[in-house]
Amino acid sequence: MGTAKPSRKKERKFNKRSNIKQKKYTKGEAVRFMTRAAAMRKLQVSLRSFRRLCILKGIYPVQPQNIKQANKGNPTKTTFYLVKDVKFLQNEPLLQKFHEQRIFVKRIKKAMGRREFSKAEELDERFPKVKLDNLVFERYPTFEMALNDVDDALCAIFLFATYPPNETISAKLVHMCQRLAAEFFNYVIFSRSLRKVFISIKGYYYEAQIFGQKVVWLQPHQFTQPVPRLVDFRVMRTFLDFYVYLVGFINFRLFQSINLVYPPKLVKSDKELETEYLTAFNAHLCKIADVQNEDVELDTFEDTSEALKKQNEEKEAENVFKKLFEGCRFFISREVPREQFAFVIRCFGGEVSWSETQGLGSTFQESDPKITHQIVDRNDVTKRKLSRFYIQPQWVFDCVNAQKLIPMEPYFVGKFLPPHVSPFVSDSTAAVSYIPRESRLLAHKKAADSLKSGKAESSDEGTSSDEDISEQSESLVKKDAASAKSVTPGKKVANKKVEFPENHDKELLAKQLPKSRRYYYQASKRREQDIVDKAENLKRKRKVADNITKLSRKAAKTQ
Structure with missing residues (x-):
């Protein structure tokens, strides 16, 4: 009698080559992932040191698809790391x-x-100190990669520059953050790379174009910042330690690129080191050599392409935009935040000053007759001078976003300000997006201005442009009529099998997806639904705000 063949289930438990029984969890996700406790045991470090090491090296936890298999049969949710990342940390000198x-x-x-x-x-x-120079070069091999990831670093630097020193964050570290922020501000001022600004509840948003990349950061308001109790400042301190090195290297490279001495001397003597952040916004930086980086004029030819012409026009418009406030002298009143407005005005070639009692760094007094604009944030001004304009602070930011000097009448002292529209709006061509009414009005105004300029150019070219357009339209109509006459009736075609027609039910298509792909499909659908819900919520809030304004106007009229 022959021996009975084993079933397929029993065959799977054995290796095909050696006929040896395989152990459980020796392949797949059980081998690729490792729990945090196992990683700490392997590296022989505490939880605090492990967190610090992962933050400095840029290693973050991952989420496996099958948690039970990754955790070797335990269905409880824990933090997982890739095994290759843990092996990478084993040879780290920081350990x-x-x-x-x-x-x-x-x-x-x-x-x-x-x-x-x-x-x-x-x-x-003799306590051993950790230097993070090599980590910056390791994580960012090129300068472009560092610029691409500098947004979070700048937000952290500007945040801790306003925080009071505490047990975790020393006064020396806060002063270092203030100096790095002032150095970056001075680079943006000198290179005139600022493009967009916006005032929000969280603070001041800025966007600068540096080496062809958009850098966006947030500067909080100058209020007394309360220290939250629920935030673990030891983790934030680890991030800040790395960001200080990163921003320092970036500032050095940026200053060298425009021929400036680094580190810049923002104060005259060593006794004023504590106040260098205050005087930095009117500081004149030293150059390495008297080399002027003048823009080279491109040769123009008769047979130039339209793309080249458009590129030259954009370059000229950008140069005009960089000189937006040239020839203007601003004086900032004591109730207006000084740092933010001094930074924005100087980025576009304007001169700015403030009262000596408000802070160091003022260059001219309030009684200077050459002042053209005075920024005031109050209901009325008692002693006015006819040689200057008294405007509210929003005018400066709206001029930058409009890329031109807009009329000042709606921004005079005591007037109700127009809405401050954010330049960081979603694309209007998107399928689902909320665009405020004010931004749409601004877009219509810009389109109307461009049409007016286009009509003016066409009228200068000659009076026969309308006749040419009419002749072209008549010829197009004749061609369409001729093509309509030559159309022959079509024949019936047999219906071909289409795998995914347009009118197919999307739910049925989603059910046909494999299980590994269905998770990503559902995640994308959840993101789309979140965008729709956010847009609907903003529309509902706007409707409530409009109703409130209507009721307030009616109440004012009845009174």
Whole structure:
């Protein structure tokens, strides 16, 4: 009698070559992923050191598709990391530094417990310090890659520049953030690379174009910043330590690219180092050599293409936009934030000053007769001078977003301001997007201005342009009539099988997807629904605000 063949289920448990029984969880996601506790045991570090190491190296947790298989049969949700990332961390020199720091911490605690204060101070002076220079070059091999990831770093630098020092963040680190912010501001001022500005509840949004890349960052308002209790500042400090090195390297490269000395000397003497952030917004930086980077004029030919002409026109418009406030002298009143408006005005060639009692760095007094604009944020001004305009602060930002000097009458002191429209709006060509009414009105105005300029150019070319257009339209109508006469009736064609017709039900198509792809399809659908819900919520809020304004106007009329 022959032996019975084993079933397929039993065959799967054995290796085909050696006929040896395979162990569970030796392939697939169980081998690719590792839990955080297992990674800490493998690296022999604490949770705090492991978090710090992952933040500095740019390694983040991942989410496997099959959590039970990745966790070797345990269905509980935990934090997972890739095994290759953990192996990458094993050869990191920072691990040795963290072990040395842990040893020194134990020695310092032991000396403090024995009341050996001199020994504790000596150990504190010899405490091993971590340098992150090599990590910046490792994570960003090229300068373009660093610029592409500098948005979050700038937001963190400007945020901690306004925070008061505490147990986790020292006063020296806060001063370093202020200096890096002032250096970046001075580069943007000198290169005139600012493009968009916006005032919001969170703070001031800026967009600069640096080396062809758009850099957007947020500067918070100058209020007394409350320190939140729920935020773990040790984690934020780790991010900040790396961002300080990153922004320092970027500032150095940016200053060298425009022939400026780095680090810039923002104060006259060493005694004023604590106030260098205040005086930085009117500082004149030193050049390495007297080399002027003049724009080279391109040769123009008769047979130039339309694309080249358009490119030259855009270049000329950009040069005009960079000189928006040239010839204007602004004076900022004491109730207006000084840093933000001084930065924006100087980015476009304007001169700005403020009162000496408000802060250091003022260049001219309020009584200067050459002042053309005074920025005031109050209901009325008692002593006015006829040689200058008294405007509200929003006019400066709206001029930058409109890329021209707009009329000042709606922005005079005491008048109700027009809406401050954000330039960071979604694309109107998108399928679902909320575009405010004011932004649509501005777009219509720009289109009307362009049409007027186009009509003026066409009228200058000659009076026969309308006749040519009429002749072209008549010829097109005749061609269409001739083509309509020559059309022959078509024949019936047999219906061919179409796999995915346009009118097919999308739900049925989604059910036909494999399980591995269905998750991504559902995630994309959830994102689309979130966009729709956000747009509907904004429309509903706008409707409520319009109703409130209508009721307030009716109440004012009845009174």
